[in-house]
Amino acid sequence: MRGRETLALLFRSPTAIVAGAVLVALVVTAVLGDSLAPHDPTATDVSNRLQSPSTAHWFGTDELGRDVLSRVIEGAAVSLKVGAVAVGISLVAGVLIGLVAGYYGTWVDDVLMRLSDVLFAFPAMLMAIAVLAILGPGSTNAMIAIGIVYTPIFARITRASVLSVREEVYVRAARSAGAGDLRIVGRHVLPNVTAPIIVQTSISLAFAILSEAALSFVGLGTQPPDPSWGRMLSEGRGFIEQAWWMAVFPGLAIFVTVLAFNVLGDALRDVLDPRQRSAMAGTGVTP
Amino acid sequence: MSSPPTDGAPLLSVRDLQVSFRTRRGPARVVNGLSFDVHAGCTLAVVGESGSGKSVSSLALLGLLPDAVAEVRGSAVFGGDELIGRTEEQLRRVRGAGIGMVFQDPMTSLNPVLTVERQIGEALRAHEKVSDEGVRSRAAELLTEVGIPDAASRLRAFPHQLSGGMRQRVMIAIALAGNPRVLIADEATTALDVTVQAQIIELVARLQEEHGMGVVWITHDLGVVAGIADHVLVMYAGRCVEEGAVDDLFDRPEHPYTRGLLGALPVVDDPRPARERDDLVTMPGLPPDPVDLPAGCAFHPRCPVRADARCATEVPPLAAVSADHGEAHRVATFYAGGDRA
Amino acid sequence: MTRYVLRRLLQSVAVLLGVSILVFAIIQLVPGDPIRAALGQQADPETYAALRERAGLDDPVPLQFVNWLAGAATGDLGVSFRTGETVLSQILARTPATLSLAGAAIVVALLIAIPLGTISALHPRSPVDWFASLSSQAGLSVPDFWLGILLILLFAGTLGWLPSSGYTPFTEDPVDWARHLILPAITAGVSSGSILTRFVRSSVLESLGQDHVRTARAKGMRARDVLTWHVLRNALVPLVTVAGVQLAYLLSGVVVVEYVFAWPGLGQLAFQAVESRDYPLLQGTVLLFAVIFLVVNLVVDLAYARLDPRISYRSAR
Ligand SMILES: Nc1ncnc2c1ncn2[C@@H]1O[C@H](COP(=O)(O)OP(=O)(O)O)[C@@H](O)[C@H]1O
Ligand SMILES: [Mg+2]
Numbered sequence: 001m002r003g004r005e006t007l008a009l010l011f012r013s014p015t016a017i018v019a020g021a022v023l024v025a026l027v028v029t030a031v032l033g034d035s036l037a038p039h040d041p042t043a044t045d046v047s048n049r050l051q052s053p054s055t056a057h058w059f060g061t062d063e064l065g066r067d068v069l070s071r072v073i074e075g076a077a078v079s080l081k082v083g084a085v086a087v088g089i090s091l092v093a094g095v096l097i098g099l100v101a102g103y104y105g106t107w108v109d110d111v112l113m114r115l116s117d118v119l120f121a122f123p124a125m126l127m128a129i130a131v132l133a134i135l136g137p138g139s140t141n142a143m144i145a146i147g148i149v150y151t152p153i154f155a156r157i158t159r160a161s162v163l164s165v166r167e168e169v170y171v172r173a174a175r176s177a178g179a180g181d182l183r184i185v186g187r188h189v190l191p192n193v194t195a196p197i198i199v200q201t202s203i204s205l206a207f208a209i210l211s212e213a214a215l216s217f218v219g220l221g222t223q224p225p226d227p228s229w230g231r232m233l234s235e236g237r238g239f240i241e242q243a244w245w246m247a248v249f250p251g252l253a254i255f256v257t258v259l260a261f262n263v264l265g266d267a268l269r270d271v272l273d274p275r276q277r278s279a280m281a282g283t284g285v286t287p
Numbered sequence: 288m289s290s291p292p293t294d295g296a297p298l299l300s301v302r303d304l305q306v307s308f309r310t311r312r313g314p315a316r317v318v319n320g321l322s323f324d325v326h327a328g329c330t331l332a333v334v335g336e337s338g339s340g341k342s343v344s345s346l347a348l349l350g351l352l353p354d355a356v357a358e359v360r361g362s363a364v365f366g367g368d369e370l371i372g373r374t375e376e377q378l379r380r381v382r383g384a385g386i387g388m389v390f391q392d393p394m395t396s397l398n399p400v401l402t403v404e405r406q407i408g409e410a411l412r413a414h415e416k417v418s419d420e421g422v423r424s425r426a427a428e429l430l431t432e433v434g435i436p437d438a439a440s441r442l443r444a445f446p447h448q449l450s451g452g453m454r455q456r457v458m459i460a461i462a463l464a465g466n467p468r469v470l471i472a473d474e475a476t477t478a479l480d481v482t483v484q485a486q487i488i489e490l491v492a493r494l495q496e497e498h499g500m501g502v503v504w505i506t507h508d509l510g511v512v513a514g515i516a517d518h519v520l521v522m523y524a525g526r527c528v529e530e531g532a533v534d535d536l537f538d539r540p541e542h543p544y545t546r547g548l549l550g551a552l553p554v555v556d557d558p559r560p561a562r563e564r565d566d567l568v569t570m571p572g573l574p575p576d577p578v579d580l581p582a583g584c585a586f587h588p589r590c591p592v593r594a595d596a597r598c599a600t601e602v603p604p605l606a607a608v609s610a611d612h613g614e615a616h617r618v619a620t621f622y623a624g625g626d627r628a
Numbered sequence: 629m630t631r632y633v634l635r636r637l638l639q640s641v642a643v644l645l646g647v648s649i650l651v652f653a654i655i656q657l658v659p660g661d662p663i664r665a666a667l668g669q670q671a672d673p674e675t676y677a678a679l680r681e682r683a684g685l686d687d688p689v690p691l692q693f694v695n696w697l698a699g700a701a702t703g704d705l706g707v708s709f710r711t712g713e714t715v716l717s718q719i720l721a722r723t724p725a726t727l728s729l730a731g732a733a734i735v736v737a738l739l740i741a742i743p744l745g746t747i748s749a750l751h752p753r754s755p756v757d758w759f760a761s762l763s764s765q766a767g768l769s770v771p772d773f774w775l776g777i778l779l780i781l782l783f784a785g786t787l788g789w790l791p792s793s794g795y796t797p798f799t800e801d802p803v804d805w806a807r808h809l810i811l812p813a814i815t816a817g818v819s820s821g822s823i824l825t826r827f828v829r830s831s832v833l834e835s836l837g838q839d840h841v842r843t844a845r846a847k848g849m850r851a852r853d854v855l856t857w858h859v860l861r862n863a864l865v866p867l868v869t870v871a872g873v874q875l876a877y878l879l880s881g882v883v884v885v886e887y888v889f890a891w892p893g894l895g896q897l898a899f900q901a902v903e904s905r906d907y908p909l910l911q912g913t914v915l916l917f918a919v920i921f922l923v924v925n926l927v928v929d930l931a932y933a934r935l936d937p938r939i940s941y942r943s944a945r
Contacts, residue, residue: 213773218884
């Protein structure tokens with residue numbers, strides 16, 4: 001569709017360029033992983049434990065003498081994967097639910113929207129924790145838990161867009177011309193909900209990565225021996241007095257990644273969906 | 288200069304007012320050399336299609352345009368003081384107390400979350416120290432003066448609890464609160480229905496008489512002008528294209544634009560068939576884009592006459608056609624029924 | 629007005645019922661035996677059977693739910709599997725800590741948001757605006773647990789000014805209460821503050837462009853009074869709603885912040901309930917969160933009506 005124009009407009013915003021560059025670098029880091037890491041991220045070296053940052057270990061070493069930089073690099077893949085899969089789940093489920101609710105209206109709509117009211121009345125983090133209590137801890141289950149938590153937001157956005165498009169003349173025209181439901185959805189409805197969905201995807205990626213880190217931080221997300229930024233941070237917390245670098249660098253990695261997705265999401269909103277500028281994540285709960 | 292219909296110096300004298308806005312597409316030249324005088328006890332009507340720069344001119348006088356994008360030049364002398372280029376604090380003293388303003392939409396021009404008393408009180412307190420008691424009694428007096436019955440209870444009302452006409456009366460009460468010598472009413476009746484319109488016009492006329500104010504009545508509707516104005520100024524693209532005593536202007540409109548507004552066709556010298564001439568009654572076309580003003584007379588692309596080759600190259604000067612009743616009737620056109628320019 | 633409140637209350641009861649059913653359903657899905665988990669493997673069979681019996685776990689699930697609901701309606705939320713205390717008393721014991729944290733955090737958020745949002749709206753596209761927008765992005769992106777650790781590192785570690793964790797009840801020692809509150813309140817308040825900053829900015833910008841602001845200036849009011857009474861006063865009206873949602877979020881237990889600072893609040897309680905499969909406790913805290921959420925929303929809507937006289941709840945909205 002308007003992909004090229006969108007990119008051209010995005011490149012006018014310096015912050016969006018920086019955010020995009022950071023994200024590209026992150027993806028490269030995640031893909032290359034091992035070959036970029038200066039050390040083996042799992043190799044312990046007890047004689048070298050809790051070393052402060054130096055030329056040999058830029059981010060220092062942890063309580064087992066592992067290189068923190070290598071572990072942060074290794075963690076990029078985990079964070080991005082969990083974030084992407086989780087958002088993928090909410091995207092697919094949310095858009096489907098939103099399409100059905102918005103397009104068919106009536107009681108289906110009522111039931112689905114009341115259900116999302118109920119979910120909204122439920123604190124997101126606690127919801128994810130509860131889902132992990134059922135499924136058991138682990139990064140796969142964390143993806144599912146986060147995916148469930150962010151589904152209602154996508155459903156609401158899709159439904160709102162569908163409602164505004166549904167009655168427009170061409171949809172009515174298409175229907176009277178005998179087009180099937182699937183064709184109407186594919187041809188007329190989907191293209192119109194794309195812009196807000198793209199924006200929400202970028203913002204949700206930010207929050208999903210943040211949630212994964214939080215879940216791992218409290219011990220319910222990614223399990224050892226996989227390195228995860230959230231877990232490194234919670235391990236580092238125990239050594240905060242002796243080795244600040246163990247907690248500071250993984251946290252910085254989370255912060256920069258999440259910030260990049262948020263900045264990109266905002267820039268996308270400016271370009272794709274200017275009317276939505278003031279409607280922000282976290283405030284979507286009001287009637 | 289228009290000669291005063293009454294003796295004495297004008298209250299407000301505007302000369303060569305120019306306003307341009309910085310826009311992404313370049314400077315928007317919205318007011319381009321406007322001059323007029325306002326005399327005590329007289330009403331000047333400023334008429335023109337919407338977008339001709341009427342509101343911007345009046346806001347510019349009081350420094351109410353956004354500083355960041357508006358550039359104002361020229362001169363406006365009020366009570367012996369120059370207004371253009373003044374500091375915010377100097378202008379603030381003039382606002383309300385020297386020159387009062389009434390705006391078009393009384394719903395949005397009043398603050399929806401403050402009571403009538405509070406909003407009148409602010410105008411009273413802006414220029415002098417008044418006690419709460421003083422505010423209440425003075426505000427009630429003002430409401431009575433603008434014809435609102437049961438003033439004491441209306442003071443506690445919020446704007447949405449009043450009818451459109453009532454709200455505009457409240458706006459007028461606010462404008463009167465500072466005892467201004469000049470009242471500018473910008474499209475004050477445009478948002479109201481016809482009967483209410485007539486009442487508000489009557490009210491302003493009465494107040495003007497009682498207070499001896501000079502009134503500037505801004506409107507895009509020549510119809511309401513006849514009853515109240517002493518002097519009329521017709522604006523197009525930020526310029527005065529014709530001005531004169533109200534009777535002169537209505538009886539003998541000279542500028543094709545004025546004639547268009549009045550629905551009078553320039554019969555003489557018009558070579559075109561009647562069918563085309565009729566178009567002028569509804570004024571085909573739009574006012575020019577202030578970022579991209581046409582060369583020559585700004586009206587010429589829409590002008591049904593275009594009698595002169597200079598129309599597209601030179602700006603016609605504002606020149607007197609007659610001086611009935613000692614008041615100049617002036618027009619800026621190369622046409623004007625003859626070759627005067 | 630009363631009718632409006634009644635209708636809202638009825639709707640809230642429906643949502644609460646939905647939440648209860650949902651939690652009950654989730655609990656049925658959790659694998660493992662909660663009593664076994666609470667007692668440990670080597671508990672003697674008689675105690676085990678007695679506890680199961682008392683918790684009604686051998687009843688059919690719908691009956692369990694109806695029993696629980698009947699209890700909840702009279703304020704009896706059951707007894708914790710783990711500690712044997714009533715759920716209500718455990719919740720009440722945690723409430724002051726949560727109220728302190730949420731209240732202080734929303735104050736922090738507003739102290740950030742109102743000045744920063746207003747200044748950036750007054751100078752759009754200026755360096756200040758740019759700084760405000762970037763810092764609210766940052767505030768929204770910073771992991772709260774990391775921010776908490778950094779604050780502990782700086783103010784508790786290096787500078788040694790404030791305690792790193794724990795809670796002192798206000799009634800015991802107000803000064804110590806405040807000293808313990810500062811770091812968690814900042815940590816929890818920053819993300820709400822960022823959301824509110826953006827909101828204040830757009831709300832003030834919108835307010836600035838209103839016709840009545842021009843009227844106020846045309847009266848000759850001083851710029852400061854115009855800003856206070858016509859720009860901020862009007863921008864405040866919608867802020868109440870958004871700040872209320874943030875408060876509800878903070879009251880619903882900021883689980884991770886409480887975890888970092890060992891803050892004995894409701895979020896920790898719920899987290900522990902999940903970890904130890906303490907169903908009655910989990911059911912009770914979640915119900916409480918939903919109640920908080922709905923009550924705050926209702927209060928916010930009523931406050932809105934007070935601030936904006938145009939809104940009347942006499943008829944359906
Ligand atoms: N802040 C601004 N920036 C750019 N152009 C403006 C601004 N304010 C007004 N204008 C332009 O000035 C012109 C005249 O407006 P106005 O004085 O309101 O017309 P009138 O009152 O005669 O209907 C319009 O073309 C309008 O677009
Ligand atoms: Mg106007």
